Amino acid sequence: MAEAADVIDLTLDDSSDEEEQPVVHGNLNDVPRAHLLAAIDTVPESRLRQIIKKLVDEEPAFERALLDELVTVKKRTHEAMSRWGICDNCEEEFDVSELHYEDECTYHTGDLEVDVDQFADHDERCHGPMDTEENRRSFPQGFYWNCCEGQGADHPGCEVGQHVPRTPETKRRRI
Ligand SMILES: [Zn+2]
Ligand SMILES: [Zn+2]
Structure with a gap:
């Protein structure tokens, strides 16, 4: 500063x-x-x-x-x-130019979903939506992965493989 x-x-x-x-x-x-x-x-x-x-x-x-x-x-x-x-x-x-390893990438194949049991006292009408970027960051234990039931937004992943470079097409698909 x-x-x-x-x-x-x-x-x-x-x-x-x-x-x-x-x-x-x-x-x-x-x-x-x-x-x-x-x-x-x-x-x-x-x-x-x-x-x-x-x-x-x-x-x-x-x-x-x-x-x-x-x-x-x-x-x-x-x-x-x-x-x-x-x-x-x-x-x-x-780095695309580096040697790739079979297990360099850990990820989830499914989506992150709200674990409503973890939001016991949360009323969306006054507290706002549960599924927000902010909540995923500050309250990771309130979410689970629907591919593997992995608990927590920060759960490292259920699939292991190689990194796959994102292209403009795959980016658009995700949005
Ligand atoms: Zn998973
Ligand atoms: Zn990766």
Whole structure:
């Protein structure tokens, strides 16, 4: 938090409250890296993506480094693909380019349902719905998995397998 406050100090001129002054870029040469890292933490994602694409256009070394980080090529087919995926089963991030193991992914095949016995004094008319993201997080024991009767929203899973990268099609299907 202290770092974020420092970032604001950089862009505000002390004289700015006397008169409306446009904020202009001063000399960035002596700014410690911590400020840049703090700015990376707080910049809106869409702006960050836009800046990265601009740098890819303008800086060949940056383009090469980012290619290494974000893209992988399949050995056999030479097909290029995004290196970082979200698993369609466990919803965790994983590196597509890493060696895959038979038991790397633990997940449920069914859906999470409300265990009404655990919500004994809960009246949806005054307390609101039982099945909310907030309740799943703060009261995991109030839910069970209908595939295996596994108790708790945080139950690790009843199936074991490999991560499966989520595609735009599977994402749409889930929503
Ligand atoms: Zn299950
Ligand atoms: Zn997975």
